[in-house]
Amino acid sequence: MIKKLFMTSALLLLSACTSVPDWDYDKSVEFANYKTFAWAPNADLKGSINDYQINDLMEKRVRSAISQNLSAQGITLVEGDKADMLVNYHASVESKLEANTLNTTYGVRWNYWGWGVQTHTTTREYDVGTLIIDVIDNASQQLVWRGAKEGRLRTKQTPEQREAEINKTVAEILENFPPKTQY
Structure with a gap:
């Protein structure tokens, strides 16, 4: 029973x-x-934040993932003045705090009667990154589409794991470009 409760909580x-x-x-x-x-x-990516995971390697991964996703949709990379749209991207990193409280109760014991409650609280700080992709109409220079996704930043990943994570995140963001549902 405790194992099921733990798995459900996890x-x-x-x-x-x-x-x-x-x-x-x-x-x-x-x-x-x-x-x-x-x-x-x-x-x-590096222009607005100072985080060790945001570097030239991550920049290349993001550009490659965006290019691959747009190319798969038949949208071609060209010189700036010949493009129908401009693609911009940026990231932010924010520290967040997570608190978990565990309450336990106990009852009757040898030579001791009554109820008690014990509370144990743990906190943990973690970083959340947000990747934002903007599409700008090149003729009007107006933002026409924005997609964003946030998630916990993980440390101690291999380059392959980082690339896979970026590819997945960019694919999820661009899943609705062009918009599939118009209001």
């Missing part, structure tokens, strides 16, 4: 840590017209 905790991508877009835009893209001049 699954609930893990499911609470997963993040669903968030999207927003301009409903008046005809996204089918976008056939080419270029990188926005200010597309850079």
